[in-house]
Amino acid sequence: MRRRPIYLILDTSAIRAFARASIDVGEIISEVNDESAAVGLPVLCLVEANRTAADQERLEILLRHEAATVLDVRASNWRELAAMSAGIDSLAAASAALATVDLRCFILTSEPQLYARSGLTERIIALPGPDQ
Amino acid sequence: MPENETLSFDELLASVGIHVTAEGKRQARAVLRAAEERSRSPEAVRARAALLARLRGTDPGP
Numbered sequence: 001m002r003r004r005p006i007y008l009i010l011d012t013s014a015i016r017a018f019a020r021a022s023i024d025v026g027e028i029i030s031e032v033n034d035e036s037a038a039v040g041l042p043v044l045c046l047v048e049a050n051r052t053a054a055d056q057e058r059l060e061i062l063l064r065h066e067a068a069t070v071l072d073v074r075a076s077n078w079r080e081l082a083a084m085s086a087g088i089d090s091l092a093a094a095s096a097a098l099a100t101v102d103l104r105c106f107i108l109t110s111e112p113q114l115y116a117r118s119g120l121t122e123r124i125i126a127l128p129g130p131d132q
Numbered sequence: 133m134p135e136n137e138t139l140s141f142d143e144l145l146a147s148v149g150i151h152v153t154a155e156g157k158r159q160a161r162a163v164l165r166a167a168e169e170r171s172r173s174p175e176a177v178r179a180r181a182a183l184l185a186r187l188r189g190t191d192p193g194p
Contacts, residue, residue, distance in 0.1 A: 007164075018150075024160075026150035031160040033141045058148045067141055080187045101183060106167050119183035122176035125167050
């Protein structure tokens with residue numbers, strides 16, 4: 001089966017919001033799914049969100065569906081990740097930003113201020129409130 | 133989970149309490165298209181080039 005193109009990256013705050021039944025996140029993922037694309041879940045963001053995620057069942061539903069793909073941190077990208085993390089005060093957020101650059105896609109977040117110095121501001125889609 | 137094979141993605145979301153609507157999806161589509169538009173602006177193209185240079189170590193930065 002051919003892998004779907006990644007259209008949007010969910011950072012930690014967006015994954016948490018989804019796990020808390022955010023309708024805004026659900027509708028965006030649903031729309032991406034309708035366009036036969038997928039959302040990317042950087043593994044570091046997934047781990048971070050999993051610490052506090054309110055509902056594991058929602059995350060499991062997403063992880064089992066082709067509308068979502070978990071994105072690894074590639075060892076060969078460590079220098080780029082280090083450079084990106086110099087402008088972002090969170091390693092997980094830096095990994096989400098780097099995935100956004102690599103895949104030429106967008107990042108969904110309720111913490112847009114995290115990315116203010118990333119050079120990615122045109123590619124940020126901000127959710128309407130902190131963690132919904 | 134065999135029962136999931138017959139459910140649409142929206143129905144799966146509904147099964148975990150996320151009830152998407154046609155109007156909500158229309159708004160989501162508009163948000164995505166607006167982001168695409170922003171990313172094609174000259175400022176966004178310049179920002180991407182500068183970011184790539186920084187990540188590749190070819191730009192010493194400010």
